[in-house]
Structures are given as C-alpha cells and as structure tokens.
Amino acid sequence: MKKSFAVSEEALVKLYILLPNIVFAFLIDVKKDDGTLHTALPFILLYCFQKMGIFTLDSFGKITNYLKVLRVALSLALLGSCLALIGVSGHKEILIDLGAILLGSGLSCLPLLDKEAFGSRLPKIKRWALVLTFVIIGLVSLAIKYQAKFFELLLLVGLLGGAWINAFLAPTSKEKMLDHLAIKWRSFVPAGTIFILYAMIRTYRQTALISDFEWMLIFCGIILLSFIYKNMFNIFEQTYQFWLGALKNFLVIYTLFWLFVLGKMQEIMLAFVILIVSGLLASQIIQKLTPKKLFGAEVWAYLGTLIGLLGMILPKTYLVGLFWACLCSSVADKLNTQVGENVDQTGKVKTLGSVVQQIFLGATIEFVSLVMLHSPQALIYPTVYHQTKASYYLPAITVRVILITVFIISGSLIFFRKYKQQVIHQKEAGHV
Numbered sequence: 055m056k057k058s059f060a061v062s063e064e065a066l067v068k069l070y071i072l073l074p075n076i077v078f079a080f081l082i083d084v085k086k087d088d089g090t091l092h093t094a095l096p097f098i099l100l101y102c103f104q105k106m107g108i109f110t111l112d113s114f115g116k117i118t119n120y121l122k123v124l125r126v127a128l129s130l131a132l133l134g135s136c137l138a139l140i141g142v143s144g145h146k147e148i149l150i151d152l153g154a155i156l157l158g159s160g161l162s163c164l165p166l167l168d169k170e171a172f173g174s175r176l177p178k179i180k181r182w183a184l185v186l187t188f189v190i191i192g193l194v195s196l197a198i199k200y201q202a203k204f205f206e207l208l209l210l211v212g213l214l215g216g217a218w219i220n221a222f223l224a225p226t227s228k229e230k231m232l233d234h235l236a237i238k239w240r241s242f243v244p245a246g247t248i249f250i251l252y253a254m255i256r257t258y259r260q261t262a263l264i265s266d267f268e269w270m271l272i273f274c275g276i277i278l279l280s281f282i283y284k285n286m287f288n289i290f291e292q293t294y295q296f297w298l299g300a301l302k303n304f305l306v307i308y309t310l311f312w313l314f315v316l317g318k319m320q321e322i323m324l325a326f327v328i329l330i331v332s333g334l335l336a337s338q339i340i341q342k343l344t345p346k347k348l349f350g351a352e353v354w355a356y357l358g359t360l361i362g363l364l365g366m367i368l369p370k371t372y373l374v375g376l377f378w379a380c381l382c383s384s385v386a387d388k389l390n391t392q393v394g395e396n397v398d399q400t401g402k403v404k405t406l407g408s409v410v411q412q413i414f415l416g417a418t419i420e421f422v423s424l425v426m427l428h429s430p431q432a433l434i435y436p437t438v439y440h441q442t443k444a445s446y447y448l449p450a451i452t453v454r455v456i457l458i459t460v461f462i463i464s465g466s467l468i469f470f471r472k473y474k475q476q477v478i479h480q481k482e483a484g485h486v
Contacts, residue, residue: 059223062216064183068333069190069213070164072306072326074100074135074157077206080198081142081150096138096147098253100154105405106249107162121226123163128218131160135214139207187330195323251409291390292403297468298387299407301359301461305329305380307415308454312372314436315450328377336384352389356469358382363458369451418456422449 078097134156141149190209197206309325343351359382365375423433426449433449436442 059216059220060179061182061186062213063220064179065186065190066164066213066217068183068187068330070161071104072329073190073194073213074104074161074210076194076198076322076326077210078138078154080201080206081138081203096150096154099151100158102249102253103155103158104162105409106246107159108402108405119226119229121221121224122230125218125221127160127163128214128221129160130156132211132214132218134158134160135207135211139204139211142203142207184334188327191323191327191330198323248405248409251413291472293468294390294472295387295403296407296410297461297465298383298390299404300411301379301383301407301465302387302404303408303411304415304457304461305376305383307412308457309376311419311436312450312454315433315442315446317436317442324373325376328373329380332377332380333384335381336388339385340388352386353473355382355386355389356465359386360462360465363461367451367455367458414460415453415457418453422453422456426452 075097078100081096134153136153137149137156138153141147141151141153190213193209194206197203197209306329310322313321313325359379362375362377362379362382365371365378367375419433420430424430427433427445433446433453436446
C-alpha cells in the first residue's frame with residue numbers, strides 16, 4: 055500500500071504542471087456567458103497563483119526542512135482540488151474560485167522541492183508511475199471528450215491524495231520548517247507584479263478583453279522587473295535559462311492556440327503526451343552522458359532545438375517538430391542547470407522568461423490580427439469561443455513564423471556568447 059502512494063507522488067512529479075491546467079481549462083463553459091471573465095476566472099486564478107508562488111516561497115525565511123514544506127504545499131493543493139470538486143458538483147462557483155487559488159498556491163512550491171523531497175529514486179516506482187501517468191492521461195482524455203468535469207477533478211483529487219499520504223508517511227527530522235521566521239516584504243513586489251502581468255495577459259487570452267491602458271501597465275511591469283532582476287542576466291547561464299523558459303512556454307501556449315485555430319481540440323491531449331514523453335526521454339539521455347560529453351551535448355541540444363523549431367513552421371510537420379523541439383530544449387535545460395545552482399533563482403528566471411514570452415505572443419497575435427483580419431481581437435476568438443474560420447489559418451501561421459524567427463535570432467546570440475565564454479574558461483582551466 056505504501057508503494058502505491060509513492061507511485062502517486064512520482065506520477066504527480068510528471069503531471070503537476072500540465073494536468074491541473076488542462077482540467078481547469080476545460081471547466082470553462084463557453085456556452086455560458088460566451089467565455090467571459092466570469093466563466094474563465096478559476097483557470098486564470100489557478101495559472102496566476104501557480105506562477106507567483108516561486109517568488110514568495112523564500113519571503114518567510116530560509117527553508118531548513120523541505121519535506122515539511124512539501125506537506126504544507128500538498129495539503130493546500132489537495133484542499134483546493136476538493137473545494138473545486140465540491141463546487142463543480144454543487145454548482146458553487148465561489149468554491150471553484152477558492153479551490154483554484156489554493157491549488158495554484160500549493161503547486162507553485164513543488165518545482166523547488168523536486169530535488170529535495172519530491173519524487174522517488176527507485177526504478178520500480180518510476181516504472182509504475184509512468185504507467186499511472188499514461189492511464190491518467192487516457193482517462194482525462196475520455197472525461198474531456200464526454201464533458202465529465204466531475205470525473206476530471208476526481209482524478210486530480212485522487213492523485214494529490216496519494217502524494218499527500220506518501221509525504222506524511224515519509225520519515226522526517228525534528229528540524230523546523232524554517233530556520234527562523236523573517237518576512238521579506240520587498241520580495242512581494244516582484245511577486246505582485248508577476249501576478250498582475252499573468253492575470254492581465256491570461257485574461258486577454260481567455261476573454262479577448264484588453265485595453266490600451268492594460269497594455270501600458272504590462273510594459274511598465276516588464277520595465278520594473280528588468281530593474282529588479284537586472285543582475286540575473288550578468289551570468290550567461292541564467293540568460294540562456296531565461297530564453298529556455300520563454301521557449302518552453304511558447305511551445306505549450308502556441309500549440310494550444312494553433313490547435314484551437316484548426317478546431318482540433320481532441321489533439322490537445324496528444325500534445326500533452328508529447329510534452330511529457332519528451333521530458334522523460336530527456337532525463338534518460340542526460341543519465342547516459344559522461345562528464346566529458348556534456349559540453350558537446352549542450353551544442354547539439356541547442357542545434358536540435360533550432361531544427362525542431364524550423365520543423366514546426368510547416369503544418370504537416372508541426373507535431374514532429376514540436377516533439378523534437380521539446381526533447382532537445384529539455385536536454386538543453388537540464389545541461390544548463392549547473393550542479394549546486396540555486397533552484398529558486400533558476401525557477402524565477404524561467405518564470406520571467408515565460409511571462410515575457412506570453413506578453414510578446416499576445417502583442418504579436420493582436421498586431422497580426424489587426425493587419426490581416428482588420429480586428430485586433432479576431433485571432434484570439436478560437437481560444438475564447440472554441441470556434442474557428444478558414445480566414446484564421448494564414449494569420450496563425452504568420453504569428454508562428456514571427457515568434458520562431460525571434461527565438462532563433464535571440465537564441466543564437468545568447469547561446470554562442472555563452473559557448474564562447476565556456477570555451478575561454480576551458481582553455482584557462484587547461485593552462486592551470
């Protein structure tokens with residue numbers, strides 16, 4: 055029985071980012087109120103709190119017991135999913151909103167605990183967890199097809215419940231969760247800015263409602279964050295991490311946008327599988343690399359990412375290119391994360407990259423839509439109303455070509471600066 059709970063926790067390691075977002079995205083009833091802010095609010099709240107948490111976790115003091123933090127995080131997430139389940143069954147929208155806040159807050163802490171207390175290292179547990187992962191994906195796909203919203207949430211509650219029990223069964227030291235409680239109020243400034251930015255851009259993507267004043271606030275927020283975290287980008291590895299965070303977000307968000315434009319919502323779960331499988335394969339590739347091959351592998355991973363992006367340009371090879379880009383970027387991400395690097399700092403850099411990418415993607419969609427469809431909101435309608443037109447096809451491809459071109463140019467500038475610096479360091483080390 056204890057092993058089954060460990061399997062649930064290991065499956066959650068693979069699913070905690072995408073699964074809740076998929077479940078809450080399909081809770082939006084586009085027939086009710088035509089997909090306005092009211093019906094999309096739970097998904098927006100979940101997404102924003104999930105992204106904000108990484109900026110607030112270290113605001114209360116130095117963490118000394120990661121397992122206790124994991125228990126608190128899973129307790130919040132489980133309570134939130136239970137409230138959402140009750141809200142769906144009883145048609146209580148306030149409970150769904152509150153559940154989304156708690157679920158997002160709990161899940162936001164899990165990336166920082168990945169190497170400390172979250173997940174299993176036993177091969178047998180990992181194999182069964184992989185089986186459970188694909189079983190859950192299959193069941194969620196069926197639930198989405200038949201609009202069984204209660205069952206979707208029930209699967210999420212069951213997965214979180216198993217991980218929660220396993221966390222409380224695990225032995226822990228008597229060490230306190232925090233070294234000492236010391237609230238750092240200044241750290242809430244970037245957290246609040248990130249929350250507002252994500253809320254505005256996500257609201258735009260789910261409702262097609264945004265004003266020029268909100269765009270102005272968004273760019274002011276970006277300027278503020280650039281001043282707060284300007285020292286991060288003095289390190290080439292972190293600048294590359296920023297680019298990888300933006301790229302991964304683009305691969306997910308644009309793929310959903312593209313499938314909505316095509317009207318192929320049934321393929322969303324296929325894209326979901328591609329993202330998970332590519333991450334698993336990347337982990338296996340990294341384990342087989344020897345230290346001498348890491349430097350060369352990083353170059354090949356970056357070049358492979360570019361090949362994948364080029365493959366995504368053509369509609370017929372889009373999913374193949376997506377898989378290759380996801381695989382190579384995951385390998386590049388793992389290779390770039392240095393041993394002993396501050397995981398919290400890495401998570402912040404990735405989140406900053408993702409928010410900048412979403413803003414640029416939203417602005418590009420609005421610009422292309424205005425030029426080609428004569429309406430700044432027209433191209434966002436497929437994701438709001440789940441309806442598409444043939445006239446959206448070419449503008450959506452145009453958006454893709456613009457974003458991929460920007461990623462290739464910026465990535466090449468960033469990576470080869472980093473590569474040049476690494477070559478210099480290796481030569482210096484060779485002379486010592």
